[in-house]
Amino acid sequence: MASGRKKSFDENTALNAAMAVFWQKGYVGATLMDLTTRMGINKPSMYSAFGNKEALFVKATQCYIDTKMTPHMELLFEEGVAFKQRLKNHMMSIVSMQCAPEHAKGCYLALCQSELVSGDIPEQAEQILKEADLMPSKLYTELFKNDAEAIALGLNKNAEANGLSIYTLLKGTASMARSGIDKSQLEYSIDSIIAGISIH
Amino acid sequence: MASGRKKSFDENTALNAAMAVFWQKGYVGATLMDLTTRMGINKPSMYSAFGNKEALFVKATQCYIDTKMTPHMELLFEEGVAFKQRLKNHMMSIVSMQCAPEHAKGCYLALCQSELVSGDIPEQAEQILKEADLMPSKLYTELFKNDAEAIALGLNKNAEANGLSIYTLLKGTASMARSGIDKSQLEYSIDSIIAGISIH
DNA sequence: CTCAAATCATACCAGTCGGTACAATTAACA
DNA sequence: TGTTAATTGTACCGACTGGTATGATTTGAG
Numbered sequence: 001m002a003s004g005r006k007k008s009f010d011e012n013t014a015l016n017a018a019m020a021v022f023w024q025k026g027y028v029g030a031t032l033m034d035l036t037t038r039m040g041i042n043k044p045s046m047y048s049a050f051g052n053k054e055a056l057f058v059k060a061t062q063c064y065i066d067t068k069m070t071p072h073m074e075l076l077f078e079e080g081v082a083f084k085q086r087l088k089n090h091m092m093s094i095v096s097m098q099c100a101p102e103h104a105k106g107c108y109l110a111l112c113q114s115e116l117v118s119g120d121i122p123e124q125a126e127q128i129l130k131e132a133d134l135m136p137s138k139l140y141t142e143l144f145k146n147d148a149e150a151i152a153l154g155l156n157k158n159a160e161a162n163g164l165s166i167y168t169l170l171k172g173t174a175s176m177a178r179s180g181i182d183k184s185q186l187e188y189s190i191d192s193i194i195a196g197i198s199i200h
Numbered sequence: 201m202a203s204g205r206k207k208s209f210d211e212n213t214a215l216n217a218a219m220a221v222f223w224q225k226g227y228v229g230a231t232l233m234d235l236t237t238r239m240g241i242n243k244p245s246m247y248s249a250f251g252n253k254e255a256l257f258v259k260a261t262q263c264y265i266d267t268k269m270t271p272h273m274e275l276l277f278e279e280g281v282a283f284k285q286r287l288k289n290h291m292m293s294i295v296s297m298q299c300a301p302e303h304a305k306g307c308y309l310a311l312c313q314s315e316l317v318s319g320d321i322p323e324q325a326e327q328i329l330k331e332a333d334l335m336p337s338k339l340y341t342e343l344f345k346n347d348a349e350a351i352a353l354g355l356n357k358n359a360e361a362n363g364l365s366i367y368t369l370l371k372g373t374a375s376m377a378r379s380g381i382d383k384s385q386l387e388y389s390i391d392s393i394i395a396g397i398s399i400h
Numbered sequence: 401c402t403c404a405a406a407t408c409a410t411a412c413c414a415g416t417c418g419g420t421a422c423a424a425t426t427a428a429c430a
Numbered sequence: 431t432g433t434t435a436a437t438t439g440t441a442c443c444g445a446c447t448g449g450t451a452t453g454a455t456t457t458g459a460g
Contacts, residue, residue, distance in 0.1 A: 004436025005426040025318040028229050032418060042439065043419075053418065104317050114311055114378050117304050118225040133379050164381070165389040172372025178314050179333050181364070189365040193393060204406025205456040232448060242409065243449075253448065401460100408455065416447065425438065430431100 011049055014039040018050075019060040024104035026111050027057055028120055054122045061128050064108045068097065069132075076143055083149035087166070088194050094170055095186045098177035106178030109133065110171055140166050169193060211249055214239040218250075219260040224304035226311050227257055228320055254322045261328050264308045268297065269332075276343055283349035287366070288394050294370055295386045298377035306378030309333065310371055340366050369393060 017039045021030045032053060036046050050056040075090040098106055113129050115121055121129070140163030145156050155162055173186045217239040221230045232253060236246050250256040275290040298306055313329050315321055321329070340363030345356050355362055373386045 003428055004434075005438070006428095007437065008426095025320070026315075029315065029318050029320060031416080033416085044421095044440095045438070047419070048437075106314065106317070110375055111314055114306065114314060114375070115226075115229065117306070117378060118229050120225070120229060161385065161388050161392065164376070164385055165392055168372040168376050168386065168389050169369065170372070171375035172368040172370070175310055175314070175371035175375055176364070176368050178317060185361065185364055186368065188361050189368050192361065192365055203458055204404075205408070205458090207407070208456095231446080233446085244410095244451095245408070247449070248407075403460085404458095406455105406457080409453095411450100411452085413450075414448100417445080418443105420443075421441090423438100423440090425436105427436085428434090430433080 007045075007049075009039070009041050009045070014041060014046075014049070015056075015060055015063050018056055019063050019108070020103050022057060022060050022112065023064075023108040026115050027125055028115055028118070054125050057125050058128050061108070061112070061125075061132065065132055068108070072097070073136075073139060076139070083147060083153065083155075084194060088190070091166070091170060091173075091190050091194070092187060095173050095177070095183060095190060098174050099181075099183035099186065104178075105180060107171075107174035110174045111178070136167055136170075137163060140164070207249075209239070209241050209245070214241060214246075214249070215256075215260055215263050218256055219263050219308070220303050222257060222260050222312065223264075223308040226315050227325055228315055228318070254325050257325050258328050261308070261312070261325075261332065265332055268308070272297070273336075273339060276339070283347060283353065283355075284394060288390070291366070291370060291373075291390050291394070292387060295373050295377070295383060295390060298374050299381075299383035299386065304378075305380060307371075307374035310374045311378070336367050336370075337363060340364070 018035055021034050021038050024030075025034060032043060032046070035053070035056065036043055039046065041049075046056065050059060072090055072093045075093055076086055078086055078089070081089065109129065109132050112121075112125075113133055116126060116129060141160045144150050144159035144162045147156075150156055150159075169190070173190070176186060177183075218235055221234050221238050224230075225234060230253075232243055232246070235253070235256065236243055239246065241249075246256065250259060272290055272293045275293055276286055278286055278289070281289070309329065309332050312321075312325075313333055316326060316329060341360045344350050344359035344362045347356075350356055350359075369390070373390070376386060377383075
């Protein structure tokens, strides 16, 4: 069975490039020209490797979740670290990424989720974005509800509200980071608010 | 001097409709079709009345600042109201707008500012968006720095950091609101964080 | 009533959008 | 070394983008 010409690009490398473009321009704003140029391939290669723009976006988004988002989440459950410190490590780690110079500022997901209201986002893209938005909410709530230390501090009483406060703050830093604010100033805000975390 | 046919639409009404479209879709996402349809006019009428898409956007944005943003700012300086209460009134008023059902959820400015990173926003649109982003930062900082009550509370020591914390939180509620969260839950977050406002 | 000025609707412009047909190129197997 | 399967580059598709030229319509002033 003769099997043909070799692929001249690495799919994973190309996917990371696509992720960077969506991170910068969102779903609608990213054109196939933007994508294929930065991926270093041309349209037919992209379509044969990923399907279409929507499928590429879904894969790029999943790649973001797996490689960028998940590592921050694991900091929340690190053993031998105090509850508040875990929370702080988690948030600082996220803020650091939001301000990193290697890619677009802010949060890939927050940016693309803001496009959902337009009604111009295709179905599967919408689905993964909505799921990704619910995930941290649930995770924070469960953390506040089940963590032994959090229970001892009485933070489990308002687990959901406390979780939403954390999430709200991080969405705020994402937005501020996208506007180009310094990392140090966001860290200072996080520090302040964590310090006063009665939370209630 | 004969002077012709009457305009069949009200410019201000049309401008408000355009504002609603940009609020929903951002600058790039809002097409002339979207705009003219919701404005109830056709393209030549739009171009003769407003210039082009960019000029329409600048006017719509200025309209947003004047009619939507400014009123919230005045709550910060209301006489006979305690400092923390003014801050709370201000934030609650903004959150209420971010969740209002009459128009798109979230913040018009935060949405369009997030498009700046793409590099696809024309010059004058970019300028007004950047100015509008700096304004609240300055205003909060000055409030913390100069308000008699804030000085008495020692909040003037970290005026800039405190101001940025407020702004960060409100950008967060804007993002959460856009995702469709309930107003009551955001109010709860604001309440909690204002309560613990040592701020430091 | 006439005529000039302003707005209206239609139809069009070049450029770009996401997506593809097709043929030239490349490589592994027989 | 052919043969065949896969990838590549080019050139194209209809639909839609922001923006306009044009002529019909409507108005007020003389």
